[in-house]
Amino acid sequence: MTAGLHFVRRIRRTPYTSRAEATGLTGYSVYNHMLLPKSFGISVEDAYRHLREHVQIWDVSVQRQVEITGPDAAMLVQWMTPRDLSKAVVGRCYYVPIVDRTGGMLNDPVLIKLAEDRYWLSIADSDLMLYVKGLVIGRGLDVDVFEPDVSPLAVQGPKAEALMADLFGEDIRSLKFYHFTHVAFSGRRLVVTRSGFSTMDGFEIYLDDSSLGEALWDAVWEAGQTYSIAPGGPNLPDRIEGGLLGYGNEMTVENNPLEMGFGKFCKLDGSIDCIGLEALQRINDAGLQRMIRGVVFDGDACPPCSIPWPVMAQDKMVGQITSAAWSPGLDTNVGLSLIDRDFWEPGQPVTVLSADGLQRSGRVSVLPIR
Amino acid sequence: MTAGLHFVRRIRRTPYTSRAEATGLTGYSVYNHMLLPKSFGISVEDAYRHLREHVQIWDVSVQRQVEITGPDAAMLVQWMTPRDLSKAVVGRCYYVPIVDRTGGMLNDPVLIKLAEDRYWLSIADSDLMLYVKGLVIGRGLDVDVFEPDVSPLAVQGPKAEALMADLFGEDIRSLKFYHFTHVAFSGRRLVVTRSGFSTMDGFEIYLDDSSLGEALWDAVWEAGQTYSIAPGGPNLPDRIEGGLLGYGNEMTVENNPLEMGFGKFCKLDGSIDCIGLEALQRINDAGLQRMIRGVVFDGDACPPCSIPWPVMAQDKMVGQITSAAWSPGLDTNVGLSLIDRDFWEPGQPVTVLSADGLQRSGRVSVLPIR
Helix, strand or coil, rough: CCEEEECCCCCCCCCCCHHHHHCCCEEEEEEEEEEEEEEEEHHHHHHHHHHHCCCCEEEEECCEEEEEEECCCHHHHHHHCCCCCCCCCEEEEEEEEEECCCCEEECCHHHHHHHCEEEEEEEECHHHHHHHHHHHHHHHCCEEEEECCEEEEEECCCCCCHHHHHHCCCHHHCCCCCEEEEECCEEEEEEEEECCCCCEEEECCCEECHHHHHHHHHHHHHHHHHCCCEEEECCCHHHHHHHHCCCCCCCCCCCCCCCCCCCCCCCCCCCCCCHHHHHHHHHHHHHCEEEEEEECCCCCCCCCCCCCCCECCEEEEEEEEEEEEECCCCCCCEEEEEHHHHHHCCCCCCEECCCCCCEEEEEEEECCCC | CEEEEECCCCCCCCHHHHHHHCCCEEEEEEEEEEEEEECCCCHHHHHHHHHHCCCCEECCCCCCCCECCCCHHHHHHHHHHCCCCCCCCCEEEECCCCCCCCCCECCCCEEEEECCCEEEECCCCCCCCHHHHHHHHHCCCCCCCEEECEEEEEEECCHHHHHHHHHHHHHHCCCCCCCCEEECCCCCEEEEEECCCCCCCCEEEEHHHHHHHHHHHHHHHHHHHHCCCCEECHHHHHHHHCCCCCCCCCCCCCCCCCCCCHHHCCCEEECCCCCHHHHHHHHHHCCEEEEEEEEEEECCCCCCCCCCCCECCCCCEEEEEEEEEEEEECEEEEEEEEEEHCCCCCEEEEEEEECCCCEEEEECCCCCCC
């Protein structure tokens, strides 16, 4: 399970890759055809503890941007998601499930409203730009769709605010969650959001000039010396505990947003026109048959979950674990699974059949797991 | 450069992964969000020699299928590519560049015409299914678009025909290049094409039942014992020498099919209606400014090329190498590069600035390289 990754241009390096390598990168993932630094020579458990106490710098350039600009941009963006964007304002970020005509998830990006006619979709792991291009060509819309030269760098952890204030000024402290502002860096004006794929406080800096990647990394790194900064990446037990779902892990086109717990982002009363509305209404009317849940299960630290593991209630398979890890905070294993409706109540006893052949006793939990 | 790859469900295993691992898998790539076995404990050079003398079994499940079925299928497929499909027949495969409205490449799949109203697109490394879904929704077409449970397994090398004849009967010997037939396996009727991402003879078996993956691998493996079969994967020097271009490596949305040498697959006389036609006509009328070429260059075996390397003619950058490797057959380094028109004649002397800091003398070559 430790076979090496072959390096080719097709798996794109980022403006920060050289710096990540210089700070001891030991493990990658590949995400949106790009390198995602994941580990830096310390255990996932130690990285988890560090993230929750200090501050980390993450190269999340893999959150590639799809820019949509033009007269039809607002209409297109609303058409693409069941989330009601009629009151969306410039300066805010919106988590927007994207579904096809069957209600199946295609991506779950963060929408950044830059102007009334200009948006970025900060994407999860599928080529959402191709879908947008298809919609635009198919319907003959008047917008430009392209990937701008934008590479998000995340600063995550309880000391992120102090670091960012030192680097960009005290005003950044008042930035609210899922809002954005602009900061000055090296002659540019960069979008900074208060967001990130961790359970901790954090910011994401949307660098719009690749040639400044190393300079930005160095500036954050230097400002972080006071705060015990370390390099890092999305931390598996942290995200599982927090109920942060991963496209391709917890959900694929086989899943609808309602069962993923995104019902609050689905306006199904017919007041908006969006792709998949009828399918989602039908699914909602029929009643959900399963729902995403946490699962807490015992035994030693579980192996990585690369093929879903059955979740059993006595002899019946009632779900499948799609991500799993040992949680240092909860001192037990944690996982994420869709669970059938008759078994989805928190506390439901289950058995997890992990890839190492063990049968592990567990229970269903709400999300975030507790 | 040998950092490990993290294993998660999001990077999908294939029906053959367990067998590939059991036969000594040592290096992966990630392609279309799936594992692509690349190396098996022997050098790229030894794998190259073996491929050209014997036969190899390759897990190419990453060539995911996009199935398009329904009344509008034929119209949609033609609309998606500048290649003239008016005379396309059932039983044949067609290499089809896919371009957007600017003429930029989105993918370069193989189209398999299964029936007049049923097609598979066997895709390169981008989520072409999302583009097709977008077009269908945008234009309101009457087709189903989905990924079937199909996992191609390639048999490549000069002894591939003998192996396939032993396994599926002598008739397979008469199958022509880029044609397909059906073979019986374990109660199923599988599509087999004469094709593959190597310069050698070969076949691809389109298994349509994941549960039979290990059985099919084992059957090919056993039949291959007579022919010195080995596990393998797309071989870098073999494909570079042969001029087999890789989406994401040699071409992206920044490139048009004409400069990639696919002019023969672009019908620009206005007789077909396809996306990007006007852009391609404009590009063609203006005259190509650069063209894909081989580059042969000296020195010791070059490092992997993960960031394009400048190709210089005296002090002018005239191209960028996007894939490079040492060729055991030609006993020199080989690469692929777009070359500016004033310098694209075969024999043009150039200097390659490889990532190891060396300046390597070389020359421009036709493709396949010789």
